[in-house]
Amino acid sequence: MSTNHELFQRARQLMPGGVNSPVRAFKSVGGEPFFTARADGACLWDVEGRRYIDYVGSWGPMIVGHNHPAVREAVARVIKDGLSFGTPCPAEVAMAETIAKLVPSVDMVRMVNSGTEATMSAIRLARGATGRAKIVKFEGCYHGHGDSFLVKAGSGALTFGVPTSPGVPKANADLTLTLPYNDLDAAKALFAEQGSEIAGLIIEPVAGNMNCIPPVDGYLQGLRELCTRHGALLIFDEVMTGFRVALGGAQALYGVTPDLTTFGKIIGGGMPVGAYGGRRELMEQIAPAGPIYQAGTLSGNPVAMAAGLAMLELIQAPGFYDTLAARTRLLCDGFQSVADGAGMPFSTNRVGGMFGLFFTAQKVTSYAQATTADTTLFNRFFHGMLKRGVYLAPSAFEAGFLSSAHSDQDIADTLQAARETLAELG
Numbered sequence: 001m002s003t004n005h006e007l008f009q010r011a012r013q014l015m016p017g018g019v020n021s022p023v024r025a026f027k028s029v030g031g032e033p034f035f036t037a038r039a040d041g042a043c044l045w046d047v048e049g050r051r052y053i054d055y056v057g058s059w060g061p062m063i064v065g066h067n068h069p070a071v072r073e074a075v076a077r078v079i080k081d082g083l084s085f086g087t088p089c090p091a092e093v094a095m096a097e098t099i100a101k102l103v104p105s106v107d108m109v110r111m112v113n114s115g116t117e118a119t120m121s122a123i124r125l126a127r128g129a130t131g132r133a134k135i136v137k138f139e140g141c142y143h144g145h146g147d148s149f150l151v152k153a154g155s156g157a158l159t160f161g162v163p164t165s166p167g168v169p170k171a172n173a174d175l176t177l178t179l180p181y182n183d184l185d186a187a188k189a190l191f192a193e194q195g196s197e198i199a200g201l202i203i204e205p206v207a208g209n210m211n212c213i214p215p216v217d218g219y220l221q222g223l224r225e226l227c228t229r230h231g232a233l234l235i236f237d238e239v240m241t242g243f244r245v246a247l248g249g250a251q252a253l254y255g256v257t258p259d260l261t262t263f264g265k266i267i268g269g270g271m272p273v274g275a276y277g278g279r280r281e282l283m284e285q286i287a288p289a290g291p292i293y294q295a296g297t298l299s300g301n302p303v304a305m306a307a308g309l310a311m312l313e314l315i316q317a318p319g320f321y322d323t324l325a326a327r328t329r330l331l332c333d334g335f336q337s338v339a340d341g342a343g344m345p346f347s348t349n350r351v352g353g354m355f356g357l358f359f360t361a362q363k364v365t366s367y368a369q370a371t372t373a374d375t376t377l378f379n380r381f382f383h384g385m386l387k388r389g390v391y392l393a394p395s396a397f398e399a400g401f402l403s404s405a406h407s408d409q410d411i412a413d414t415l416q417a418a419r420e421t422l423a424e425l426g
């Protein structure tokens, strides 16, 4: 049987950095990634048989835990009938109905295959609908790897220190205006200057790609008002927050209605999926109803729809989000008290089933603060936890995720690992 090390050696010869997505490599924390053989509930098992309590959850989708029987069985049922049709299929209709029911700002939806596709398509729609070219994004926010978004981007781009990627034409990058997150005055100033040229403003309504930073009171409402006043579309990128922070996403939690919303992760139940949706008169400008082109060979794939629908069914159970939020609180409060006990400067953020851990005593509300937290300490903490069977995202700039499969015992074990790790670091 192959070991993690052997597999990584082979992988590095054949895949850039040995991975198919940069955030999986342990490049910033050091060391080598493990190779997962199977996943179940709150845990991953690597090829060497080691078990990890997992707080990455496939980077967000696994909100009901890995390998949930209802999701697995839904997939098993539909694959008997074929894997892809290239014609409309009934599950696509059920998916669109479910998203529109759960997210009231969405009258119509278009399924795609990733969050990246969803955000790229949403800004094309914003540009097509307004006849304007500029878009606004926030420093440290990540919206997938479309050219327009790899400007002061979060996630791996921030982790590896290349927030603005080579390969993005300057002409394109010049159309992406960036703002500091949670600073409404900066947004007002930008719109006062260039508002009439701005097609849309895209934001993670809870930032999850520069660690986890919730919006300050009134911030999203303020952005809504600015966009309305200047005729720009407000786009909530809920690829991460959708069905994660509340059943209706961040827009339900904070009571702010965007013009367009992008989805991914949870709506695919672990299969490759994305979606964008919004008001009818906007969505009807998408081909073939309207002239703005966007397409996909595998879009609305029946297997992905089945997995996603099964997961969307599970999360509608009464009390699902209350329980998830309570568990997340238990975990974060636990981390805080362990850190306080060790005399370690530390703070946490959390919203629903997502959280952030910071090696700083400050309450983190900005990108600037997030990037001043102690990453060296985080890297040592990460490895201490990994050694004790707890898998956190291998970066100080990623949100963590809980699932309904994380038990009180998993949380207690995690906190014990943290206690031992901090004792070792201190």
Ligand SMILES: Cc1ncc(COP(=O)(O)O)c(C=O)c1O
Pocket (backbone or CB within 6 Å): 114, 115, 116, 117, 119, 142, 143, 144, 145, 204, 208, 209, 237, 238, 239, 240, 241, 264, 265, 274
């Ligand atoms: C907020 C946000 N938007 C977009 C994306 C891109 O999604 P994908 O990786 O499916 O392309 C991600 C994560 O990757 C994300 O967290």
Ligand SMILES: NCC(=O)CCC(=O)O
Pocket (backbone or CB within 6 Å): 021, 022, 023, 024, 059, 060, 155, 156, 208, 209, 398, 399
């Ligand atoms: N928060 C970061 C992501 O969700 C990205 C996952 C990936 O790029 O593999």
